[in-house]
């Protein structure tokens with residue numbers, strides 16, 4: 001992933017399109033603000049008042065709108081002597097996740113604890129080695145527990161002079177109001193379909209028709225659009241999810257559909273974690289010198305087995321999080337289907353996200369009314385809430401498919 005980001009940057013440079021903010025899709029207003037803040041930061045470093053720069057930022061935006069990418073680009077711009085040229089060592093290091101003065105936090109589990117947060121606050125307080133800024137890029141900061149949030153609040157209240165906090169959450173409400181009020185907020189919008197298509201065609205070399213389909217299907221989620229455009233199996237799974245509503249013709253079909261939906265989400269999660277897990281185990285074993293001989297070996301083996309256990313724990317937590325995300329992706333695909341049904345029922349002229357299942361859309365639209373469609377969307381949202389509250393996903397999905405059937 002990190003290597004890919006680096007590659008994307010050098011592509012930009014080669015194609016004559018430089019600058020770290022170029023990678024943000026359809027976010028012109030945000031880019032303008034961040035550029036202004038970057039100039040102000042330069043002024044600050046030069047001993048000026050640096051008006052327009054501040055030490056705590058909250059990046060919010062719907063899933064896939066690129067809030068972490070925006071924070072990362074801003075971090076690069078702050079560390080770059082030319083304000084984010086995209087070509088220098090500092091830019092490359094920040095984008096690749098290897099810059100010494102940028103601390104990257106990406107919670108692997110569902111929560112982020114207070115001990116780790118205190119450690120982070122301590123690390124963040126030290127002076128930058130580069131002489132520019134010490135930056136903490138905290139993705140999914142909403143996963144911080146209450147105690148962790150309080151530890152974070154102290155850091156944001158009494159910042160070290162050169163430390164900059166970049167927190168990312170889906171919405172501002174996901175953050176303690178006391179933290180939120182001390183941050184400058186940057187809100188990303190859902191990028192327009194045309195901007196996503198453009199990105200897929202230019203950066204991923206996707207065929208324009210395929211790119212358009214993927215962009216519509218992903219409803220502005222850039223990451224999801226990229227996945228649908230480049231991974232035929234992901235397209236296949238989505239297509240099966242969208243086929244579910246039309247198949248719900250009895251209790252047996254509802255139970256079967258829930259089981260299948262669960263299976264599809266599990267398959268998606270497995271595809272997402274398998275490669276990562278294996279690579280990490282291999283890296284860890286290599287780091288502990290597997291296969292070497294000599295005096296240190298017994299000690300190294302003990303160290304390695306402890307580290308391996310830690311890694312397995314961490315991977316388990318990550319798997320849980322990825323599974324949650326994939327259930328959510330499948331359920332949001334279903335929501336998109338019923339939103340399209342509603343549009344057809346109301347005669348609204350909008351871009352259909354489930355256009356590939358137009359026959360099903362019209363059949364379901366004819367067989368029911370808008371009120372029933374709204375109830376069905378509610379049933380899917382309730383299923384998401386139940387899964388978030390730890391109800392077994394398959395059971396929550398069975399209740400949902402039954403509600404979808406009853407309308």
Ligand SMILES: [Zn+2]
Pocket residue numbers: 080081082083084085086087088089090091092
């Ligand atoms: Zn640069």
